[in-house]
Amino acid sequence: MSKNVYVFAEQRDGNIQKVAYELVGKARELADTLDEKVYAVLVGQGMETKADSLVAAGADGVVLVQDEMLAEYTTEAYTKAVVEVIKAKEPEIFLIGATAIGRDLAPRVSARIHTGLTADCTGLAIDEASRNLLMTRPAFGGNIMATIVCENHRPQMATVRPGVMKALTADNTRTGEIEELKVEFSAADMPVELVEVIKEEKAVADITEAKILVSGGRGMNDAENFNALLNPLAEVLGGVVSGSRGAVDAGWIDHECQVGQTGKTVRPDLYLACGISGAIQHVAGMEGAEYIVAVDKNDGAPIFDIADLGVVGNVDTLLPKLAEAIKEYKEGK
Amino acid sequence: MKIVVCVKQVPDTTEVRLDPVTNTLIRDGVPSIINPDDKAGIEAALRIKEEVGGTVTIVSMGPAQADVALREALAMGADDAILISDRAFGGADTWATSSTIAAALKKLDYDLIITGRQAIDGDTAQVGPQIAEHLGIPQISYVEDIKVEDGTLLVKRKFEDRSHLLRAKLPCLLTCLSELNESRYMSIGGIFRAYKKDVQVWGLEDMKDTVDMANIGLKGSPTRVRKSFTKQAKGAGEKINVPEDEAVSIIVSRLAEKHLI
Numbered sequence: 246m247s248k249n250v251y252v253f254a255e256q257r258d259g260n261i262q263k264v265a266y267e268l269v270g271k272a273r274e275l276a277d278t279l280d281e282k283v284y285a286v287l288v289g290q291g292m293e294t295k296a297d298s299l300v301a302a303g304a305d306g307v308v309l310v311q312d313e314m315l316a317e318y319t320t321e322a323y324t325k326a327v328v329e330v331i332k333a334k335e336p337e338i339f340l341i342g343a344t345a346i347g348r349d350l351a352p353r354v355s356a357r358i359h360t361g362l363t364a365d366c367t368g369l370a371i372d373e374a375s376r377n378l379l380m381t382r383p384a385f386g387g388n389i390m391a392t393i394v395c396e397n398h399r400p401q402m403a404t405v406r407p408g409v410m411k412a413l414t415a416d417n418t419r420t421g422e423i424e425e426l427k428v429e430f431s432a433a434d435m436p437v438e439l440v441e442v443i444k445e446e447k448a449v450a451d452i453t454e455a456k457i458l459v460s461g462g463r464g465m466n467d468a469e470n471f472n473a474l475l476n477p478l479a480e481v482l483g484g485v486v487s488g489s490r491g492a493v494d495a496g497w498i499d500h501e502c503q504v505g506q507t508g509k510t511v512r513p514d515l516y517l518a519c520g521i522s523g524a525i526q527h528v529a530g531m532e533g534a535e536y537i538v539a540v541d542k543n544d545g546a547p548i549f550d551i552a553d554l555g556v557v558g559n560v561d562t563l564l565p566k567l568a569e570a571i572k573e574y575k576e577g578k
Numbered sequence: 579m580k581i582v583v584c585v586k587q588v589p590d591t592t593e594v595r596l597d598p599v600t601n602t603l604i605r606d607g608v609p610s611i612i613n614p615d616d617k618a619g620i621e622a623a624l625r626i627k628e629e630v631g632g633t634v635t636i637v638s639m640g641p642a643q644a645d646v647a648l649r650e651a652l653a654m655g656a657d658d659a660i661l662i663s664d665r666a667f668g669g670a671d672t673w674a675t676s677s678t679i680a681a682a683l684k685k686l687d688y689d690l691i692i693t694g695r696q697a698i699d700g701d702t703a704q705v706g707p708q709i710a711e712h713l714g715i716p717q718i719s720y721v722e723d724i725k726v727e728d729g730t731l732l733v734k735r736k737f738e739d740r741s742h743l744l745r746a747k748l749p750c751l752l753t754c755l756s757e758l759n760e761s762r763y764m765s766i767g768g769i770f771r772a773y774k775k776d777v778q779v780w781g782l783e784d785m786k787d788t789v790d791m792a793n794i795g796l797k798g799s800p801t802r803v804r805k806s807f808t809k810q811a812k813g814a815g816e817k818i819n820v821p822e823d824e825a826v827s828i829i830v831s832r833l834a835e836k837h838l839i
Contacts, residue, residue, distance in 0.1 A: 257739065257740075317742075318742075320707075320716065320717055320718075320719075321716060344737075344738060345719075345720050345736065345737040345738055346737065348703045348704075348719070349707060349717070349719045349720070351704070352672070352676075352702075352703070352704035352705075352706075352707035352708045352711070353707045353708070353710070353711050353717065355673065355704075355708070356673065356676065356707070356708040356711035356712055357711055359673075359800070360673075360800055361671065361673060361799070361800030361801035362672065362673070362704060362801070363801060364672075364700075364701065364702035364703065364704055365701060365702070379804065383701075384699065384700055384701065384806075385589075385591050385699055388591065388808070389806050389807065389808055390806065390807055390808070391803050391805070391806040391807075392803070392804045392805050392806070392807075393801050393802070393803055393804065394801065394802060394804045395800050395801045396802070397800065398800040436716040436746075436747070436750075437716045437718060437744050437745070437746045437750070438744065438745040438746075439742055439743075439744055440732070440743040440744060440745050441742070441743040442740055442741075442742055442743075443734075443740060443741040443742070443743060444739065444740045445739055445740060445741075457838070482838075482839065501738065506701070514838060515833070515836075515838045535836075536836050536838065537815075538829060538832070538833075544819065549817050552815055552817070553815035553816070553832075554815055554816055554817075554818070554828070554829065554832050555815065555816070555817035555818065556817075556818055556819075556825050556828075556829060557817070557818070557819040558819075558822060558825055559822075562822060563822050563825060563826065566822060566823065566826045567826050567829055567830070570826045570827065570829075570830045571830060571833070571839055574830050574834065574839060575839060
């Protein structure tokens with residue numbers, strides 16, 4: 246009998262990724278509706294000391310799978326680890342972050358277990374009548390939304406992009422059981438040899454972590470304008486610069502800083518959209534922001550349909566004044 | 579090297595618009611294209627063939643119209659093309675789609691299978707890895723560089739914050755990013771050759787020794803779509819069209835009210 250909500254707690258270099266806490270937060274809500282429990286699955290090496298943080302984030306327990314071979318992500322070894330957990334625990338629901346790792350791992354696991362998998366869900370809920378998981382995701386470049394169910398196979402598997410769900414506030418008084426599941430690994434579990442791990446040299450800011458994003462689109466006109474107008478504004482706001490697909494395709498900003506359907510999903514406290522028309526693909530990645538301010542010269546730009554404050558104006562002249570005014574305000578405070 | 583590239587014909591989603599009145603997708607007149615990541619896969623295969631020799635076979639699953647996509651791949655320089663097409667395969671989710679494609683691939687002799695990372699209409703990135711699992715071969719997804727060395731592959735795989743340099747023996751499956759290369763255009767001679775060649779069409783009957791009826795089509799799909807809908811736009815807030823200095827002071831006061839500055 247399948248039971249409980251499991252979350253794959255992705256770690257890199259021993260650091261549990263933010264998306265893991267977000268998924269635990271969502272899993273808590275789903276499990277409470279089902280009157281079941283939340284378990285995080287932590288795969289890696291030397292992770293014992295990190296497991297408590299998942300309990301503090303809302304998990305009832307953590308299942309650890311550890312081996313030297315699991316220190317760095319590889320497809321087959323991680324698939325084996327997760328499949329063994331699923332076989333031993335028979336989860337009702339299994340959630341994985343839709344990162345480059347999660348999107349490699351989840352389909353492999355679902356194919357081996359023979360269950361359904363729904364990618365990049367933006368909404369998860371329990372159907373009251375059937376107790377099935379309702380998995381809602383965008384399709385056609387964000388133009389339509391589909392609600393998917395997996396009725397006859399378990400676990401019901403879904404991936405969720407980082408930034409879509411909200412983590413709970415950590416509660417260090419929570420207690421949970423940490424269990425180590427023994428899985429034997431051999432050379433056969435490493436059919437592809439990991440020759441080298443190349444860390445990104447460029448320290449690109451993680452836009453999914455930023456509280457304030459100053460984002461530019463095609464309306465910024467050129468690379469020089471993009472940088473000269475947005476960087477000072479981000480600096481005075483204590484934020485980070487991001488861009489729309491148009492800005493990334495034009496080469497004004499790195500792909501890692503792209504917001505939208507083909508980029509990242511962000512939910513900052515403030516999203517300042519500058520010269521972004523607000524194509525549906527872009528909106529899909531930022532509509533979860535707490536407060537959206539949009540500046541664009543086109544009165545009919547769709548970004549104004551979702552902005553909390555829409556300003557029809559010229560970014561070239563307005564943004565420098567805005568940076569100056571914010572600076573003055575902060576100094577006067 | 580015998581290379582098979584799996585491609586999907588997709589509507590150009592950047593051209594898809596919503597009908598403002600009915601709020602439904604307008605698909606009429608939307609051009610069909612080879613999925614961009616898959617096109618990079620075709621190009622990668624052709625380059626490997628040029629370097630070490632071999633054959634490039636294109637496989638696609640879809641309706642009869644997908645013939646056009648296969649002809650385009652032939653015109654780019656692929657050797658053969660197979661269209662997996664049968665009503666029995668329709669309505670498949672990624673699990674059933676990958677089972678069906680894997681059943682077709684089991685009938686072929688291959689060293690390397692290349693797929694795109696994801697299709698722009700579904701964005702799932704699931705079919706490639708699921709095919710690899712059904713075939714019991716290793717996968718490397720998110721590939722941004724491929725080198726062939728002494729019959730093995732040296733592959734760079736991209737993550738958000740790092741890359742892995744991986745060495746894989748054959749057979750294996752790669753899912754590649756559209757950034758992997760600039761794909762070539764069809765040549766005039768290639769277009770002529772493409773329309774002289776036969777695109778093989780494989781139906782259920784042609785695959786009956788490798789296909790499991792329980793794993794195909796709508797019935798073989800673990801997931802199903804309960805409903806689809808267009809997104810409710812978040813209500814618009816306040817929009818102002820006032821002189822610049824006034825606009826700036828309104829923005830500043832709103833940010834201050836929200837304790838954002």
